[in-house]
Amino acid sequence: MRFVLVAVALLAWEAAARSGLWSPLLFPSLARIAWELGRLLASGEFILEMWVTLERALGGFALAAACGTLLGVLMGRSAFVAGLLDPLFSGTYAVPKLALFPIFIFVFGIGSLSKIALVFLECLYPIAIMTYHGARDVNRTLLWAARNMGASRVGILRRVVIPATAPFVFAGFRVAAPVAMIVVVITEMLSSADGLGYRVIYSLSSLQTDRMLAVVVVIGGLGYALDRAVVLLRDRLIYWEKLDTYYV
Amino acid sequence: MGLARAGLLLLALAAWQLASFGGLPSYVLGPMEILKDFAAALGTSELYEHIGASLARSLPGFALGTVAGIALGLAAGASRWFDRMVSPAVFLSYPVPKIVMLPIFMLWFGIGDLSKILIIALACFYPVFINAYYGARQTRTILVWSALNMGAGQARIFRSVVLPSAAPMIFAGMRVSLALSFVVMFAAEMINARSGLGYLIRVAEYSLRFDLMYVSLVSIAILGYAGDRLMRSVRARLLAWQGESQ
Numbered sequence: 001m002r003f004v005l006v007a008v009a010l011l012a013w014e015a016a017a018r019s020g021l022w023s024p025l026l027f028p029s030l031a032r033i034a035w036e037l038g039r040l041l042a043s044g045e046f047i048l049e050m051w052v053t054l055e056r057a058l059g060g061f062a063l064a065a066a067c068g069t070l071l072g073v074l075m076g077r078s079a080f081v082a083g084l085l086d087p088l089f090s091g092t093y094a095v096p097k098l099a100l101f102p103i104f105i106f107v108f109g110i111g112s113l114s115k116i117a118l119v120f121l122e123c124l125y126p127i128a129i130m131t132y133h134g135a136r137d138v139n140r141t142l143l144w145a146a147r148n149m150g151a152s153r154v155g156i157l158r159r160v161v162i163p164a165t166a167p168f169v170f171a172g173f174r175v176a177a178p179v180a181m182i183v184v185v186i187t188e189m190l191s192s193a194d195g196l197g198y199r200v201i202y203s204l205s206s207l208q209t210d211r212m213l214a215v216v217v218v219i220g221g222l223g224y225a226l227d228r229a230v231v232l233l234r235d236r237l238i239y240w241e242k243l244d245t246y247y248v
Numbered sequence: 249m250g251l252a253r254a255g256l257l258l259l260a261l262a263a264w265q266l267a268s269f270g271g272l273p274s275y276v277l278g279p280m281e282i283l284k285d286f287a288a289a290l291g292t293s294e295l296y297e298h299i300g301a302s303l304a305r306s307l308p309g310f311a312l313g314t315v316a317g318i319a320l321g322l323a324a325g326a327s328r329w330f331d332r333m334v335s336p337a338v339f340l341s342y343p344v345p346k347i348v349m350l351p352i353f354m355l356w357f358g359i360g361d362l363s364k365i366l367i368i369a370l371a372c373f374y375p376v377f378i379n380a381y382y383g384a385r386q387t388r389t390i391l392v393w394s395a396l397n398m399g400a401g402q403a404r405i406f407r408s409v410v411l412p413s414a415a416p417m418i419f420a421g422m423r424v425s426l427a428l429s430f431v432v433m434f435a436a437e438m439i440n441a442r443s444g445l446g447y448l449i450r451v452a453e454y455s456l457r458f459d460l461m462y463v464s465l466v467s468i469a470i471l472g473y474a475g476d477r478l479m480r481s482v483r484a485r486l487l488a489w490q491g492e493s494q
């Protein structure tokens with residue numbers, strides 16, 4: 001029952017592919033795509049290509065996670081830092097950072113570094129902003145209680161602020177993880193000689209639609225896996241609070 | 249505090265300007281130069297044509313994705329069988345980067361504006377759907393009961409109870425979608441277009457016209473910022489009863 005629509009969509013695709021109304025170039029059958037997918041996954045070269053993309057996404061994400069959490073906690077716990085940085089974040093939040101990519105290419109080179117830098121920048125926002133809100137709204141009673149019982153500043157940070165902020169940090173991670181994948185793929189589609197985004201564009205230009213769709217399936221799978229990994233880690237670390245979502 | 253803010257910004261700008269006097273690499277322009285180039289570009293019709301072409305893609309895409317997201321999201325949040333049909337597919341495909349569908353859309357719908365509008369719509373659909381969905385689900389049962397008690401029909405409950413209680417969430421989703429629509433528009437134009445701000449920055453990049461690169465950058469930044477402001481003021485207007493939050 002749960003995946004009726006998915007099944008119907010796949011069946012419709014297969015029917016459209018087999019109907020002969022469209023060229024197999026436009027609508028390759030699922031069997032063709034699956035076959036290409038198998039061939040890709042069996043080749044070591046392609047696994048390496050996946051790793052290139054994943055490395056860029058994870059590299060930028062990890063940097064953003066470290067800096068974003070730190071900045072967010074600082075902003076949340078210090079009105080001075082918040083006064084300095086909050087206008088900067090909220091003022092540039094809606095500005096597409098992707099427009100900086102051509103400049104990043106000149107600054108960081110055409111290789112991985114410019115892509116990692118852009119992933120970092122795009123992921124920094126959700127993580128820093130969510131952490132900021134979490135750290136700012138720590139329950140006052142808990143802070144007072146800890147202070148009353150003689151906890152040091154470090155003790156309060158470690159035992160009260162960080163556990164109370166952690167769910168927000170992970171909410172930021174969950175927003176940022178798909179963003180990291182999106183940005184990597186876009187930058188690889190724009191200018192690269194390796195990575196999955198490049199393979200999509202390359203397969204398209206050589207009119208191998210079935211292979212292109214197989215790569216798209218791999219990218220989707222990676223995006224999904226990354227999201228699952230964040231959720232898994234979250235449930236492990238924040239065992240005291242269940243994720244209050246329905247499906248995901 | 250306001251002084252400290254302005255101080256930091258001015259300090260950064262001044263340092264940047266000073267550095268540009270000292271000689272920056274050719275691809276980093278100083279703030280004054282950027283301002284001068286942008287003012288010059290504002291005097292030409294070319295910039296407005298590119299902005300117009302970009303908006304002609306991003307706004308219909310945003311509208312389409314938002315309307316579909318609100319309709320399906322509310323329906324899934326309010327009706328159990330529709331929820332079971334639609335939601336698993338949406339949540340399953342949510343973390344997949346939608347921009348990778350652009351090449352397929354280009355094959356199906358041509359390399360013109362239609363494929364770009366549809367990819368923007370697809371990207372905008374998700375945040376709105378998910379927010380409308382949770383917004384509708386979070387409707388307080390007691391309100392629905394009271395409405396039922398006072399003799400409201402299904403349609404009336406939907407319009408007067410479910411919709412208002414989901415509205416703040418819907419606006420939060422639309423805010424994300426609007427920002428996303430500019431990103432996807434820019435990406436799609438950088439990948440394949442003959443006009444628009446994304447195309448302009450690509451051309452500038454290839455021909456090493458750094459002034460044009462910054463003109464495009466400043467334009468998209470202003471568009472993104474202005475769009476967000478507009479969205480927030482519309483929200484404040486429509487949801488005045490809800491009070492300012494976030």
